[in-house]
Amino acid sequence: MTGEEAIVETRGLEKAFGLVLACAGIDLTVRRGETVALLGPSGSGKSTLLRHLNGLTRPDKGSVRVLGVDVVAAKGSELRALRRRVGVVFQQFNLVGRLTVMENVLSGALGRVRGPRYGIVTWPKAVRAEAFEQLDRVGLADRAYQRAGSLSGGQQQRVAIARALLQRPELVLADEPVASLDPETAASVMDLLVRVCREDGLTMVCTLHQVDLALTWTRRVVGLRMGAVRLDELTDRLDAVRLRGLYLSDPVTVP
Numbered sequence: 001m002t003g004e005e006a007i008v009e010t011r012g013l014e015k016a017f018g019l020v021l022a023c024a025g026i027d028l029t030v031r032r033g034e035t036v037a038l039l040g041p042s043g044s045g046k047s048t049l050l051r052h053l054n055g056l057t058r059p060d061k062g063s064v065r066v067l068g069v070d071v072v073a074a075k076g077s078e079l080r081a082l083r084r085r086v087g088v089v090f091q092q093f094n095l096v097g098r099l100t101v102m103e104n105v106l107s108g109a110l111g112r113v114r115g116p117r118y119g120i121v122t123w124p125k126a127v128r129a130e131a132f133e134q135l136d137r138v139g140l141a142d143r144a145y146q147r148a149g150s151l152s153g154g155q156q157q158r159v160a161i162a163r164a165l166l167q168r169p170e171l172v173l174a175d176e177p178v179a180s181l182d183p184e185t186a187a188s189v190m191d192l193l194v195r196v197c198r199e200d201g202l203t204m205v206c207t208l209h210q211v212d213l214a215l216t217w218t219r220r221v222v223g224l225r226m227g228a229v230r231l232d233e234l235t236d237r238l239d240a241v242r243l244r245g246l247y248l249s250d251p252v253t254v255p
């Protein structure tokens, strides 16, 4: 179910890197419970837009509000408090390979359970139980005590999703969450990510390269090109042909 409450709101968002305008005045509203894919050719500004949403990048102009917080003005403890409410899933999983799967998942609770923690037994029993539940949910309860680095890419991304869920986030940001995976694994990880977000009523914004995955799994597509929103549509009203237009080079005018 999606509500009316705006979870993400950018207005006139501009960001340049030297002469490159990565975000050229982006207005984006994402409401509670929506699952949104940011699509567009390489360099169109998808990751830069996503990075603004948890304050990893600061805009040159414009406003960014996430979960009611003015991200541009937020500093220090306010920004840390916001980041605790935002789960992030990365393309390269970002697990600590030498630690067990369970320890990696438990680290998702570091923001709400005071640390430092050394080893699994130092975590409160209730948090361990919750971590185990999340691992079970992503289908990896039987791998809890295995080294994370020994898992396949798809399994590692499932662990990263369990870690993000243990954070009890309200918003999930996923930057190319399946770009490093083979097509079959990519589909199963997208299925998992969207399913858990729906089950928990979480809002999810991801960047994707695969148009077919966006059409299958997300509710809404925002298409970027040269830092501007060129398309913003519910997925069930879109077809692949229209979407492919986003990726075509601009027609060359022959004099």
Ligand SMILES: Nc1ncnc2c1ncn2[C@@H]1O[C@H](COP(=O)(O)OP(=O)(O)OP(=O)(O)O)[C@@H](O)[C@H]1O
Binding pocket: 017, 020, 021, 022, 040, 041, 042, 043, 044, 045, 046, 047, 048, 049, 207
């Ligand atoms: N830290 C940075 N320093 C310099 N230029 C940057 C930086 N981050 C992004 N850019 C540039 O901004 C533009 C948008 O990059 P961004 O990574 O947001 O695009 P993208 O759509 O996510 O691309 P991809 O699909 O290839 O990941 C690109 O031209 C990129 O080179």
